[in-house]
Amino acid sequence: MATSKTLSTSAPETEQGTHVFRIVGYSQQTGLGKPIRSGKFSVGGHKWVAFLYPVVSKFPNGIDEHHQVAGVAMGPKSAKARASCKLRLINQRTGLAFSVHKAAPREFSHDNAPMEWTITVIKQPRIPEVKSFPNIEVPPSDIALHLPSCWKKRREWDITFSVGGKNIGAHKMVLAIRSPVFKAELYGPMREEGTEPIVVKDVQPDVFRVLLHFIYTDSLPPLEDLEEDDRNEIIRHLLVAAVRYAMERLKLMCQIILCENLSIQTVATTLALADQHHCDMLKDACIEFMACSSVMDAVEATQGYKNLKRTCPSVVVEALEKISRFRNG
Structure with a gap:
């Protein structure tokens, strides 16, 4: 059954800009009691202005505390954006930042004045592109083609059986995998070293070849060329061989054929x-x-x-x- 798998990812886009606002004659400008404004600069498609604003805090003891509020403002009045800000104060002598302040993302409009100067504008994510995973097709199993061809290569046989006076070759490992009885006979403690060919009694050569064909292909060879009585006779003997070598699937297949006939x-x-x-x-x-x-x-x-x-x-x-x-x- 063919299947497909796709992937898409949604992530917000950001655009970051840094504006360096250098103030010359700071003490003279703060004495005027007005905001000190930067020039307009663009980040994320919006206009921004950085400023310092003098604030006087009055206390009941009659002491006034003077300090400056730093911030940025966005224009025009109808514009809105979601952004985060960062302010760094630079030491004029060393060139290093000695104070950093960050603000979390928030909604900006003309009336808002957050406390930072370095701005990161968070934009709406683009509609993600759908990507398809590669469709890797696995070819069907071809083991049923390799094993029969392996059986036909006489030079690769490593075991020979004498069945009804005829020598029939095969591969020990294949037989042992398919039949626990062959496994015990060929690799078990009761095996007879160096005794070949192995004599198989009470099995006809044609039946033993059909048995090996099933071992290598998991199917029966075509038997249509035989007369019905001869075909049924081979199947009856094959059933006996299936029982002898503990091959349950072959045993069931023989029973089905005999039931049908x-x-x-x-x-x-x-x-x-x-x-x-x-x-x-x-x-x-x-x-x-x-x-x-x-x-x-x-x-x-x-x-x-x-x-x-x-x-x-x-x-x-x-x-x-x-x-x-x-x-x-």
Whole structure:
């Protein structure tokens, strides 16, 4: 499923300006009792004026205290801005600041006179630009292509099996990853060092190749070229191999195929196989197939059913009991 991710950021813009207001003849100007004003200067698109204003504080004891108020004013009268200010007083001899005063951001208009001279105008943020994260596409997994090709490279095989008199090669690590039984046989304490090829009994060469095909591809090879009876026979033997090597997924796949291909001639043989290898779902499917009143008589006439009665009479009894319950239910 394709997804996208975007990002935008909103942040206020600021513009800062510093105006140096040098006062010559300070004592003479303060004696006039009027504000000392700077020239107009621009910051953030607005006009500003710095000033010193003489203030006299009168106390009850008759002593007057004279001091100056420093500030900035903005014009024209209709203008408004949000800004913060900073005032630094410079030592004429050293050139260093000996007093710094800052004021937090506030609304300025023509009538306001905050106490600072260095001005930072805070503007409205621009509409943020939306940026897209790069759309990185991951190709589909191709491990299913590499493993089968690996199996075909005979020079890279590191294990050989003798199956029905035929040598079949593979890779020990791949087999051990896919089957706990192969792992124990090839890497466990019971392994036989230097004994090759490893003889595999009771498995047909064609079935063992299908087993290896599943190990390397996690799927079954095409079997359409075989006759139906031959295909079902391979699947029955493959089920036995899946049980032997503890490959549960393959075991389930074989059961599904056998369930889909039940017939009057095969159902009794398949039932015996399912009971022997504890395939409960396949066993129930066989009994349900036999429970059909139109086929039971035909099933009882098959050689497979006769063999089932002789070798596994308890299975026949169990099947007949379930069939009776199915019909009465």
